[in-house]
Amino acid sequence: MNDPEHSNKDASQDPQTTPYEQLGGASSLKAITDEFYALMDTKPNYKELRAVHGPDLGRARERLFWFLSGWLGGPALYVEKVGSPMLRARHLPFPIGEIERDQWVTCMVEAMTRQSVDEATRDRLAPHFYKTADWMRNKAEDSAP
Numbered sequence: 001m002n003d004p005e006h007s008n009k010d011a012s013q014d015p016q017t018t019p020y021e022q023l024g025g026a027s028s029l030k031a032i033t034d035e036f037y038a039l040m041d042t043k044p045n046y047k048e049l050r051a052v053h054g055p056d057l058g059r060a061r062e063r064l065f066w067f068l069s070g071w072l073g074g075p076a077l078y079v080e081k082v083g084s085p086m087l088r089a090r091h092l093p094f095p096i097g098e099i100e101r102d103q104w105v106t107c108m109v110e111a112m113t114r115q116s117v118d119e120a121t122r123d124r125l126a127p128h129f130y131k132t133a134d135w136m137r138n139k140a141e142d143s144a145p
Ligand code: HEM
Pocket: 049, 052, 053, 054, 056, 057, 059, 060, 063, 064, 067, 082, 087, 090, 091, 094, 095, 096, 100, 101, 104, 129, 132, 133, 134, 136, 137
């Protein structure tokens, strides 16, 4: 399948082990998504990414956890609770360019690192996060003069 929302099946080292399990299941994934938004909220190098969001990150934090649970091969919480992710459409109200994409991916890798996800798992997942974040871009970039 070419849809980046559903293309993460090969992110696992062992085909028997889902990325969700590799990360340590629900509690680890929750800690990673909490860390992700805490970093976004506080670190200056994520300020453009933070600025795209509203004052309250609580809704996005909860929903990212639900989404990633299913995307990584665990329980499909987002589909159960919300419905079809349609993530690109859901992000259209927010201007997303290369800076926001790159900050999102860097922030996620930093969150995984801080939550002690091993390097091999991080390296395996990072390109999939990048692909999904890149697919979310919806802003014309300034072209060089
Ligand atoms: C590329 C840069 C990205 C930016 C700037 C961005 C920004 C946002 C914003 C502003 C919201 C709305 C939060 C709210 O409703 O309060 C949101 C929601 C969400 N984002 Fe992102 N996002 C990005 C990438 C991603 C990626 C790569 C994923 C998944 C891997 C993702 C998953 C989600 C989910 C699941 C929601 C909740 C959608 C809903 O149910 O309304 N986002 N994002």
